[in-house]
Amino acid sequence: MEITLKFLKPLNDVVGQNELSVEVENGTVESLLADLLNDHPKLAEEILDEKGELDYRVNVILNDKPLNDLDVNLNDGDLLTLFIPISGG
Amino acid sequence: MQERKLAVVDLSRGKVTTRTIPKSWRKGFLGGRGINSYLLYNLIEKGTDPFSPRNALVLGVGLLGGTLAPSSCRFNASALSPETGLLGDSNCGGFFGPELRYAGFDHLILRGRAKRPSYVNIQDGEIEIRDGREYWGMDTYDVQKALRKDLGDVESLVCGVAGENKVRFACLRNGVKNAAGRCGLGAVMGSKNVKAVVASGTDGIKVEHPQEMLELVQDIKNYLMDSKITPILGSMGTPLLYEVSNAIGAIRTKNSQLNAWSDSLNAEELEKYVEKMISCSSCFMHCRHRNTFNGEGPEYTAVGLLGANLGLEDYPDVIKLNNTCNELGLDISSSGSILSWAFELYERGIIDKKLTGQELRFGDSELADELLHKIAGREGFGDVLAESSRAVKKFGPESKDYLIAVKGLPQSDPHDVRYIKAFALGIATASRGADHLRSRPTLEIFFRLPLEVKEKIYGKGITADPTSYEGKERAVCFSDNIFATIDSVGICKFICHGFNSPHFLGYEHFSKLLHAVTGMRYREKELENIGKRIIDTERMFNFKHGMTAKDDTLPKRYFDDPMTMKVSKGHKIDRKSFQKMKKRYYKLRNWDEKGRVKKQRVKEIESYGGLQ
Amino acid sequence: MKYLFYYPDKCTGCKQCAMACSLNKFGECNPKKSAISIVRDEFERYEYAIVCMQCEDAPCIEVCHQGAYYLEDNIIKRNDDQCIHCRLCAAVCPHSAITTIGKEIVKCDLCDGDPECVKYCSTEALVYQEETKEQSERRRQLAKKILSTS
Numbered sequence: 011m012e013i014t015l016k017f018l019k020p021l022n023d024v025v026g027q028n029e030l031s032v033e034v035e036n037g038t039v040e041s042l043l044a045d046l047l048n049d050h051p052k053l054a055e056e057i058l059d060e061k062g063e064l065d066y067r068v069n070v071i072l073n074d075k076p077l078n079d080l081d082v083n084l085n086d087g088d089l090l091t092l093f094i095p096i097s098g099g
Numbered sequence: 100m101q102e103r104k105l106a107v108v109d110l111s112r113g114k115v116t117t118r119t120i121p122k123s124w125r126k127g128f129l130g131g132r133g134i135n136s137y138l139l140y141n142l143i144e145k146g147t148d149p150f151s152p153r154n155a156l157v158l159g160v161g162l163l164g165g166t167l168a169p170s171s172c173r174f175n176a177s178a179l180s181p182e183t184g185l186l187g188d189s190n191c192g193g194f195f196g197p198e199l200r201y202a203g204f205d206h207l208i209l210r211g212r213a214k215r216p217s218y219v220n221i222q223d224g225e226i227e228i229r230d231g232r233e234y235w236g237m238d239t240y241d242v243q244k245a246l247r248k249d250l251g252d253v254e255s256l257v258c259g260v261a262g263e264n265k266v267r268f269a270c271l272r273n274g275v276k277n278a279a280g281r282c283g284l285g286a287v288m289g290s291k292n293v294k295a296v297v298a299s300g301t302d303g304i305k306v307e308h309p310q311e312m313l314e315l316v317q318d319i320k321n322y323l324m325d326s327k328i329t330p331i332l333g334s335m336g337t338p339l340l341y342e343v344s345n346a347i348g349a350i351r352t353k354n355s356q357l358n359a360w361s362d363s364l365n366a367e368e369l370e371k372y373v374e375k376m377i378s379c380s381s382c383f384m385h386c387r388h389r390n391t392f393n394g395e396g397p398e399y400t401a402v403g404l405l406g407a408n409l410g411l412e413d414y415p416d417v418i419k420l421n422n423t424c425n426e427l428g429l430d431i432s433s434s435g436s437i438l439s440w441a442f443e444l445y446e447r448g449i450i451d452k453k454l455t456g457q458e459l460r461f462g463d464s465e466l467a468d469e470l471l472h473k474i475a476g477r478e479g480f481g482d483v484l485a486e487s488s489r490a491v492k493k494f495g496p497e498s499k500d501y502l503i504a505v506k507g508l509p510q511s512d513p514h515d516v517r518y519i520k521a522f523a524l525g526i527a528t529a530s531r532g533a534d535h536l537r538s539r540p541t542l543e544i545f546f547r548l549p550l551e552v553k554e555k556i557y558g559k560g561i562t563a564d565p566t567s568y569e570g571k572e573r574a575v576c577f578s579d580n581i582f583a584t585i586d587s588v589g590i591c592k593f594i595c596h597g598f599n600s601p602h603f604l605g606y607e608h609f610s611k612l613l614h615a616v617t618g619m620r621y622r623e624k625e626l627e628n629i630g631k632r633i634i635d636t637e638r639m640f641n642f643k644h645g646m647t648a649k650d651d652t653l654p655k656r657y658f659d660d661p662m663t664m665k666v667s668k669g670h671k672i673d674r675k676s677f678q679k680m681k682k683r684y685y686k687l688r689n690w691d692e693k694g695r696v697k698k699q700r701v702k703e704i705e706s707y708g709g710l711q
Numbered sequence: 712m713k714y715l716f717y718y719p720d721k722c723t724g725c726k727q728c729a730m731a732c733s734l735n736k737f738g739e740c741n742p743k744k745s746a747i748s749i750v751r752d753e754f755e756r757y758e759y760a761i762v763c764m765q766c767e768d769a770p771c772i773e774v775c776h777q778g779a780y781y782l783e784d785n786i787i788k789r790n791d792d793q794c795i796h797c798r799l800c801a802a803v804c805p806h807s808a809i810t811t812i813g814k815e816i817v818k819c820d821l822c823d824g825d826p827e828c829v830k831y832c833s834t835e836a837l838v839y840q841e842e843t844k845e846q847s848e849r850r851r852q853l854a855k856k857i858l859s860t861s
Contacts, residue, residue: 018342019366020331056327066547067328067600071346074666076546078563095343095544096328096599166740167730167831201741244754274753301812303741309734316731317830324833333833377758378725383833385723389756 011035011086013042018093024053039072039090040080057092067094100125100617101305103205106226107710108219110291111152111211115226118710120205125619127707130162132188133587133633134206135177139186140640141709142208147644149181149283150265150290152212158199158256158296159206161589165197165380166304167316168612169323169604170591172196172380176256176279178287182267182433182487183507185641186531189270189284190586191256192379193277195298198254202300213292220250221298231294235263238426239272246297253299259428261475262289266485268433268509269475272425276387276395277379280430281511282531283487307618315611319604320383328600329384332593333376336386337399338366341513343544344403348665349515352407353461354439355503355656358515359664360407368414369397384593394422397431403513404435409442410461423468427475432534434474436509437484438467444498454493455480500655506646508532510654512539517657518667519543521571524680528575528651530637537582540574541598556601568676572684579688580630584609587633634688635696636704648694651681712785715819715826716845717760721836724751724758728828728837735827736817744812746819747828747837760837762828763787763808763819771800771809771818789818 015030022028034042043064047054059065070077071091072084084090106117120134128134135157147153160174174196180187199207203224218231234242239259246255254273261269262285269285270278279285288294306312323329331339341364344350348359372392378385389395392415397405401421411417424431444450445459452458456479460466473481483493488507491499503510505526512535516522521540529537542548542556543565550563557577561570581597588609592598596605606623613621621629653672661671685694696704726749729742737744751758769787772780779793780800789800796816801809810817819826821839829839838845 018346019335019339022367064547066549066552067545069346069544069546071666074348074668076347076666078547091346093343093346094328094331096331096339167727167734201743240754247752247754301741301743303733303737303739303744305739306734309738313731313734313827320831320833374756375720376723377753378723380726381730382723382725383727383831385725385834389753395753 011084013084014089015046016089016091018091021053021056021092021094024056025050034084037084038080039070039077039082039084042084042090043080069093069095100307100619103200104203105206105208106204107208107210108226108228109211110209110213110217110228110293113228115228117204117226121708123707125162125617127629127632128636129584129587129629130205131159131164131173131587131589132175132177132190132583133629135159135175136186136188136633136636136640137704137707138206138208138710139177139179140636140643142210143179143640143644145643147179149179149184149187149287152210152291154179154287154290156209156284156287156291157206160196160200161587163612163616164205164304164589165200166306166616167312167381168590168616169316169319170379170382170384170594171589172382173586173589173591174199175586176271176284178282178284179644180282180284180508180531181265181286181290182283183532185506185644185646186637187282187284187287188531188637189279189281190536191271191273191277191279192591193254193273194380195254195256195273195277196589197380198298198300200300200304201302202298203302207296209288209291209293209296212290216292216294218246218295218297219293221296221300223300223302234294236260237294239428240275240426242295243274246295250297251299253297255295255297257295257428258285258288258293259426259475261428262286263294264475264477264485265289266429266474266477267487267489268430268437269428270430272428274395276425278425278430281432281534282508283430285428304616306616308615312612312615315615319608323383323594323603326600326602333385335366336376336388338369338397338402340399341402341406342366344514346665347518348662348667349518350403350407351503351510351513351515353410354408354443354501355515355654356443357664358517358662358667361412363412364402364406364414364417369402372414372418379591382591384591386593390418390422392418392422394418394425396425397421400511400513401431401435404432404439405467408435408439408513409464409467411464411467416464420464420467420471423471427471429471429475432511433487433509434471436503437487437490438470440498440502440509441484443501444494447501449498449501450494454483503533503654503656505529505533505653506531506650508534511535515662515667516653517662517672518670519565520568520672520680521565521574523653523657523672523677524571524575524684525578527653527677527681528684530634530641536592538575538578539598540578542601543574552601566670568673568680571680572687575684576687579634580627581605582630583633584626584630587629588613632704635700638690638694638696639701639704642695648685651694653677713824713839713841714765714845715762715821715829716838716840717762718836719757719759721834722749722758722760723834723836724749725833727831727833728760731827731831735822737815744810744815744817746808746810746817748810761806761808764806765821766805770803770805774799774803784824786821786824787818788820789816791816
């Protein structure tokens with residue numbers, strides 16, 4: 011199945027693209043992110059905390075649903091958006 | 100601590116008196132917004148018309164203002180607001196605040212009305228009311244350039260043409276884009292026949308413990324620069340927020356008829372039009388864009404409210420409108436909100452050509468620019484729009500249902516608050532009306548913030564889910580207090596906890612910086628209590644001028660129309676849950692059932708004494 | 712030999728360098744009472760730092776008839792005890808880098824080899840380093856730029 015990953019600033023700079031299309035057999039958001047970080051060690055530096063877990067400042071949105079728990083099964087055509095919401099006025 | 104001064108400028112009599120700021124006020128209110136709010140509460144009598152000589156325009160620099168403390172450039176301008184009839188208070192960066200201190204004054208009160216167009220010149224401890232007729236009629240750029248040509252290296256706080264014409268959302272301007280933007284304070288300056296307050300001085304801020312401060316600020320600098328967020332803030336500035344809000348479907352679009360808009364306004368598109376990132380005084384972050392259209396900006400508010408909210412998709416259009424507002428001296432937040440309101444009313448047929456004199460539509464930047472000029476000059480339909488939310492009188496009662504404002508103040512945050520419930524409570528209860536810079540609990544937007552982290556910041560009872568109403572009074576209450584303290588020490592919220600990353604500066608840092616500069620010990624708890632006291636004082640001011648608990652509410656649309664797009668789809672504010680949340684908020688603030696500050700507290704606050 | 716290098720394109724105009732200098736030398740925050748001065752105008756769209764370049768043929772040393780200026784470890788220093796405050800040094804400085812304010816004459820002494828100002832620059836617009844190192848870095852940047860654009 012095909013999953014689209016979307017990255018907002020500054021994560022897109024780290025990945026080098028705004029969007030990535032990946033082909034996966036099956037799996038969860040968690041496993042997909044693990045694979046992604048293997049391929050993009052620089053992204054790992056950016057979004058993992060000291061414990062090696064996804065930093066809480068990174069928002070993960072699957073289609074139109076914000077995720078807390080990343081152990082969620084993926085379906086063909088899913089859109090996964092990653093971003094760090096920064097404040098300001 | 101070094102003694103610092105306050106000056107009262109009586110424009111009607113042409114008299115200036117000065118006095119030392121009592122230490123007790125410093126203990127109770129720090130400086131900046133805190134002392135300003137306290138002064139206003141004492142100065143403005145009930146029933147005062149905001150444009151009458153009895154209104155006062157108060158300027159106040161934060162207690163750390165103009166020092167090595169990071170981003171210590173901020174001052175507040177305060178008055179009875181012509182836009183709301185309630186507290187008018189606005190925080191501003193740039194270089195004016197520090198210069199006012201170097202010129203010898205921390206607070207300045209302008210009272211009365213000058214007989215002819217004037218400006219107030221403050222130089223090395225001397226204050227003079229001078230003939231300003233030659234500057235009257237100039238836009239904000241021209242007048243500042245002229246003042247520098249005539250007076251040398253000065254910093255000026257000016258009103259534009261909009262302020263002279265008493266547009267109810269005219270701002271005060273320093274430099275190209277720094278604004279005491281909200282609540283129509285430019286119109287208050289204009290109503291006093293004052294074009295500018297000009298400052299220049301060679302006196303520094305004496306620091307009690309210089310070595311301590313040098314070391315402390317170096318540590319803070321290294322700490323801030325190590326944050327992952329800092330380089331993003333310094334390269335993108337606030338416009339980055341546009342795509343964040345847009346990603347969750349919370350960008351106010353076409354007067355909140357829609358809640359998501361084009362990716363073409365994402366921050367990376369803006370980069371093409373940025374010549375250089377620049378700073379305010381004492382700032383490590385440099386979040387300001389010097390744009391290629393001979394101006395500065397846009398900030399997130401401009402991207403949202405002059406972009407998505409007006410149905411515009413292209414950065415050059417947004418930047419040009421941003422620059423127009425800056426030159427004319429108009430508040431961008433109100434400008435974008437009022438124009439979009441009129442556009443929707445026209446589309447719905449609630450107003451027509453008889454009133455507007457022309458067709459109105461979204462997505463037309465030339466029309467928007469033309470209307471901004473008409474507003475500033477109060478020409479034709481611009482004269483109606485210049486009344487801000489008070490235009491309901493001309494537009495008819497139905498028009499109010501489409502107005503995105505609280506307490507008469509159009510919402511500043513381009514973020515549609517129907518999804519994140521704490522944001523909704525924040526704009527409903529903020530002391531100057533619908534505004535995100537008074538209490539927006541930004542951390543609510545970190546959807547994966549662990550509950551224990553939230554509890555540590557806000558206290559037990561807060562809930563993790565941003566769409567829940569439960570415990571959200573805690574997040575708003577915390578933010579109210581710390582934002583008030585931040586505005587009173589004079590540091591920019593952009594580098595502070597609560598408004599930004601929880602790892603940025605908080606009470607602990609303020610306490611250390613205050614000790615280094617003033618030698619005074621402010622414990623962390625004490626600083627939080629000062630924040631509380633300021634919020635209560637502002638509440639007392641508002642109730643004195645006719646506000647009631649009913650005014651702590653939201654635009655009708657937020658209660659009745661569910662959002663239609665993206666993550667936020669289906670979300671709106673439930674009236675009952677909102678009322679309950681509001682009641683809990685009052686209780687947490689120790690206000691009575693009707694949202695009033697309790698008598699004993701009023702007595703305590705009044706005991707700090709007035710000006711005499 | 713280490714020198715101060717300043718890159719105007721990186722400077723954001725925040726004045727923290729001047730703030731730190733005045734605090735270190737006078738115990739107050741006063742960007743006008745500093746050995747480094749930020750000249751800026753947001754309408755003219757520039758910001759520029761002016762600071763002593765430690766000239767080899769220094770006019771301040773030459774012009775000072777009281778011998779208040781002297782060279783020590785390649786740093787031009789000023790002895791206030793010998794100074795009669797005629798301000799001639801400031802007038803002849805080709806770089807306008809000597810500040811006179813009130814009773815003070817302020818001239819950069821590189822804080823005896825550990826300048827405070829650079830520690831508060833957040834963009835490395837102001838750096839203190841060996842000229843050879845600075846030069847090789849500058850040349851490397853230039854090479855990269857030319858090769859990537861050609």
